[in-house]
Amino acid sequence: MAFESLSDKLQNVFKNLRGKGRLTEADVKAALKEVKMALLEADVSFKVVKQFIKSVEARAVGTDVMNSLTPGQMVIKIVHEEMIHLMGSDTTELKLKGGSEVTVLMMMGLQGAGKTTTAAKIAGKLKSKGRKPLLVACDVYRPAAIKQLQVNGEKQGVEVFTMGDNQKPVNIAKGAYEHAKKNGFNVLILDTAGRLHVDEDMMAELQEIASNLEIDQALLTVDAMTGQDAVNVASTFDEKIGIDGVILTKLDGDTRGGAALSIKAVTGKPILYVGMGEKLSDLEQFYPDRMASRILGMGDVLTLIEKAQETVDEEKAKTMTQKLKKNQFGFDDYLESMNQMRKMGGLTSILSMMPGVGSQLKGLEDAIDEKKMAQIEAIILSMTPKERSNPEVLNPSRKHRIAKGAGVDIAEVNRLVKQFSEMRKMMKQMPGMMGGKGFGKRGRFRMPF
Numbered sequence: 001m002a003f004e005s006l007s008d009k010l011q012n013v014f015k016n017l018r019g020k021g022r023l024t025e026a027d028v029k030a031a032l033k034e035v036k037m038a039l040l041e042a043d044v045s046f047k048v049v050k051q052f053i054k055s056v057e058a059r060a061v062g063t064d065v066m067n068s069l070t071p072g073q074m075v076i077k078i079v080h081e082e083m084i085h086l087m088g089s090d091t092t093e094l095k096l097k098g099g100s101e102v103t104v105l106m107m108m109g110l111q112g113a114g115k116t117t118t119a120a121k122i123a124g125k126l127k128s129k130g131r132k133p134l135l136v137a138c139d140v141y142r143p144a145a146i147k148q149l150q151v152n153g154e155k156q157g158v159e160v161f162t163m164g165d166n167q168k169p170v171n172i173a174k175g176a177y178e179h180a181k182k183n184g185f186n187v188l189i190l191d192t193a194g195r196l197h198v199d200e201d202m203m204a205e206l207q208e209i210a211s212n213l214e215i216d217q218a219l220l221t222v223d224a225m226t227g228q229d230a231v232n233v234a235s236t237f238d239e240k241i242g243i244d245g246v247i248l249t250k251l252d253g254d255t256r257g258g259a260a261l262s263i264k265a266v267t268g269k270p271i272l273y274v275g276m277g278e279k280l281s282d283l284e285q286f287y288p289d290r291m292a293s294r295i296l297g298m299g300d301v302l303t304l305i306e307k308a309q310e311t312v313d314e315e316k317a318k319t320m321t322q323k324l325k326k327n328q329f330g331f332d333d334y335l336e337s338m339n340q341m342r343k344m345g346g347l348t349s350i351l352s353m354m355p356g357v358g359s360q361l362k363g364l365e366d367a368i369d370e371k372k373m374a375q376i377e378a379i380i381l382s383m384t385p386k387e388r389s390n391p392e393v394l395n396p397s398r399k400h401r402i403a404k405g406a407g408v409d410i411a412e413v414n415r416l417v418k419q420f421s422e423m424r425k426m427m428k429q430m431p432g433m434m435g436g437k438g439f440g441k442r443g444r445f446r447m448p449f
Helices: 004-018 025-041 046-060 071-087 115-128 145-156 169-183 200-212 228-240 258-267 288-295 301-311 314-325 331-343 346-352 358-364 370-381 385-389 396-406 410-428
Strands: 103-109 133-137 187-191 217-223 245-249 271-275 283-285
Touching (some): 004 025, 004 071, 004 288, 025 046, 025 071, 046 071, 046 258, 071 258, 071 288, 103 115, 103 200, 115 133, 115 145, 115 187, 115 217, 115 283, 133 145, 133 169, 169 200, 200 228, 217 228, 228 258, 258 271, 331 370, 331 385, 370 410, 396 410
Parallel strands (some): 103 217, 133 187, 217 245, 245 271
Antiparallel strands (some): 271 283
């Protein structure tokens, strides 16, 4: 996961600070030296790191902190606040026109950054908020680029405008704008061509589109895995074309994450969204405060709750709660809870947002084997409806048949049945977790498993 190494190192530094009852100026400087090295290793810009450490030190080496009852906690609080400031402090929203006016979004980026997929992700997000977006295939160079956009558009239930690959991109953009006005579309998303590197032809093409169409938001898609190169690309695009915001992709991968901490400070442009996976639903709004909390191991419960609100079926959750209370929770319900977890990004993703769990995820990865979940699904689907609804009927003969049907050893079936039985007992003893009336301000958050 992104920031894993940085997060581990920072948490070790702060663990040492917390262990001291009293801090000296030397203690703070030694800790910040380690913070500096951790940030540089995460590929954060040297100038950004230098200013960050200077700002933290100016606040941390003070009488209020040194004489505090919890000086270690005070230093962590300062680092947290300065990290939020570094990434932009406030969350930036897409600026969209009201009513039937057409908002034009121009997607830009290098080839391989995930621009076409991101265009479809944004279209789906806007559609879910009541907008009527139109995806426009302006990439006439990359083989299958148009087809990729059409496939993704169909999955999102969003129309794709194309004039084939024999037209100039500027003519396609102008044609799409007229089509949008005539057919009631209020957001135009231009998927422009990418290149393997920034070149004059690419920039000239984008400039031509911008001079013939009023672009409301120029959005740059950059690959978080390219580190400082992502920041350099953002600076070049801003200088040549002008950008209004950045979308950082592949932040779920094995990336050091320096780009997320550097882009706003270097370019002055906000990060609007972050791509956290390949699925079309894996696009999160960028919240600097939440990202800083994730990096420092404080979790991100607000994003977790929002994901649950978007993906968990409230009625099904209520039904499941009642079944658990009455000890009627069967394997079909267990399967449903697994599907709800998948929609939320999987158990690893959920746990990474829980306070204090992020740093321990590395050791839990073997226990949270996503492939194991597929095996569990195969075992459950090999049961009869009666067996799924009433696990008590599972005798050795039935278990042998189920193991054969799922292609696993009978020991795996026995293990699942035992775990399921223990889970039912545990859930019945925890009514507080399963209480509440939904996900509102007064209700409790219910985990879907």
